[in-house]
Amino acid sequence: MKLDMSLSKELIHKAKQNVAGGTSSTMRLPTYHLPLVIKRADGVRVWDADDNELIDMNMGYGPLIFGHRSPIVVDAINKEMELRGTILGFVHELSFQVAELIKKSIPSIELLRFSSSGTEVGQTAVRLARAYTKRSHIVIFEGHYHGSSDAVFHKYHAQLKDIEDVDIIDTLPGCEGMGGAPRNVYRIPWNNFEVLEKVFKEKGETIAAVIMEPVMGNAGVIPPVPRFLSKVRDITKEYNSLLIFDEIITGFRVARGGAQERYGVQSDLTMISKAMNGGVPISAIGGRREIMELLVEGRVFHGGVASGNPMCLAATLAVQKEYEKKGEEIYISLEDKSNMLRDGIIEIFNRLEVPVIVQDVGAMISMAFVESKDIKRFENYRDIKRWSNTNKYIKFQHELQCEGVYIHPNHFEPWYLSTSHSYPIIEDILDKIEKVGRRINWNDKELNM
Ligand SMILES: Cc1ncc(COP(=O)(O)O)c(C=O)c1O
Numbered sequence: 502m503k504l505d506m507s508l509s510k511e512l513i514h515k516a517k518q519n520v521a522g523g524t525s526s527t528m529r530l531p532t533y534h535l536p537l538v539i540k541r542a543d544g545v546r547v548w549d550a551d552d553n554e555l556i557d558m559n560m561g562y563g564p565l566i567f568g569h570r571s572p573i574v575v576d577a578i579n580k581e582m583e584l585r586g587t588i589l590g591f592v593h594e595l596s597f598q599v600a601e602l603i604k605k606s607i608p609s610i611e612l613l614r615f616s617s618s619g620t621e622v623g624q625t626a627v628r629l630a631r632a633y634t635k636r637s638h639i640v641i642f643e644g645h646y647h648g649s650s651d652a653v654f655h656k657y658h659a660q661l662k663d664i665e666d667v668d669i670i671d672t673l674p675g676c677e678g679m680g681g682a683p684r685n686v687y688r689i690p691w692n693n694f695e696v697l698e699k700v701f702k703e704k705g706e707t708i709a710a711v712i713m714e715p716v717m718g719n720a721g722v723i724p725p726v727p728r729f730l731s732k733v734r735d736i737t738k739e740y741n742s743l744l745i746f747d748e749i750i751t752g753f754r755v756a757r758g759g760a761q762e763r764y765g766v767q768s769d770l771t772m773i774s775k776a777m778n779g780g781v782p783i784s785a786i787g788g789r790r791e792i793m794e795l796l797v798e799g800r801v802f803h804g805g806v807a808s809g810n811p812m813c814l815a816a817t818l819a820v821q822k823e824y825e826k827k828g829e830e831i832y833i834s835l836e837d838k839s840n841m842l843r844d845g846i847i848e849i850f851n852r853l854e855v856p857v858i859v860q861d862v863g864a865m866i867s868m869a870f871v872e873s874k875d876i877k878r879f880e881n882y883r884d885i886k887r888w889s890n891t892n893k894y895i896k897f898q899h900e901l902q903c904e905g906v907y908i909h910p911n912h913f914e915p916w917y918l919s920t921s922h923s924y925p926i927i928e929d930i931l932d933k934i935e936k937v938g939r940r941i942n943w944n945d946k947e948l949n950m
Pocket of ligand 1: 562618619714747748
């Protein structure tokens with residue numbers, strides 16, 4: 502099926518004359534992305550330059566938990582514009598009001614600081630851990646992404662040939678120009694406690710922290726295997742290392758208190774953003790008081806002109822108050838709709854005899870096409886890299902976009918639900934998935950190369 506995308510195509514061409522690659526994030530326009538320039542957004546829907554209407558399942562890569570242009574966020578910003586404006590450069594009460602509500606949801610956070618992006622708080626988390634423990638090294642997992650700072654940006658989507666024969670890799674820079682960073686990193690496979698134990702036995706005295714997405718969301722959705730998080734918690738305590746949960750995606754999404762609430766394991770430091778704020782550029786790093794106090798003492802520096810600005814904090818306060826008011830209701834409903842979507846997708850492709858793997862935790866889902874029904878689950882990055890068929894996923898995404906549903910064409914990107922995805926919308930998405938599933942010739946040679 503073909504849609505008219507000519508205006509989008511033309512605008513992208515124009516954009517490329519002035520903006521490197523036509524966009525300000527490399528993930529947004531990979532070569533295999535169909536032309537798509539959005540001119541309007543509302544709730545679950547976006548409209549492109551050619552007036553095609555799409556149900557959005559990307560939701561700004563996760564933050565838009567109440568949908569596009571949610572009145573919760575927009576009204577709060579408008580009100581704040583009449584009071585303090587965008588950036589203030591002074592202390593104001595919104596910061597401790599928001600901090601209080603966040604602490605109520607995530608009890609492991611005793612003190613916190615606000616920043617503007619996940620990248621910034623990832624860098625600060627690593628600095629805090631090294632300064633607190635007076636140790637050099639960080640343990641990172643394959644497939645996990647913690648922002649693009651030199652502290653942690655590794656080749657998280659490495660080629661299999663570069664990782665397959667080794668369990669512990671010292672460094673794998675994420676891109677050129679990093680001068681050898683990230684430095685002092687041990688990189689290991691996710692969900693493999695034996696390798697983690699090995700790295701601690703061999704190098705424990707050097708390990709400042711283990712950093713992880715407690716539910717991996719940057720190589721599809723890969724939950725921790727049973728007891729993995731608690732074992733990591735135990736071993737980090739045993740060796741006096743810190744545990745950093747990067748809950749940029751999972752915080753306020755897989756439960757109000759994030760993965761740490763869902764799995765009952767607390768971290769020493771936590772990074773949060775996305776669903777914390779409903780779609781404004783603000784993040785936070787928080788954790789045990791004695792670690793966070795290194796910032797107070799000035800032993801570790803953290804700043805930022807836009808850090809804790811009133812515009813973003815006003816929106817975040819409104820979002821946090823909504824969580825406070827609606828409590829569990831939001832998460833029960835999100836989870837129910839997410840289960841409906843997951844079960845529906847599995848049922849459709851079972852009927853079509855097209856093997857797929859669908860994995861989800863709360864309102865984050867991912868799917869991948871695999872070659873055989875014998876493949877049942879992905880437990881780490883190597884599994885998904887080895888077994889998933891990206892050609893089929895890209896074809897499926899292109900057809901689905903033409904049918905009126907947008908998912909990101911990279912199968913590593915989860916699908917995100919928002920409260921504005923109603924039951925009839927989930928039904929509509931499933932109908933469209935079925936149509937597309939029937940239309941594609943899954944035996945096409947090109948899809949199976
Ligand atoms: C788990 C995780 N950590 C950190 C980041 C970096 O956040 P930002 O893009 O705001 O720097 C992301 C971004 O998607 C993320 O998914």
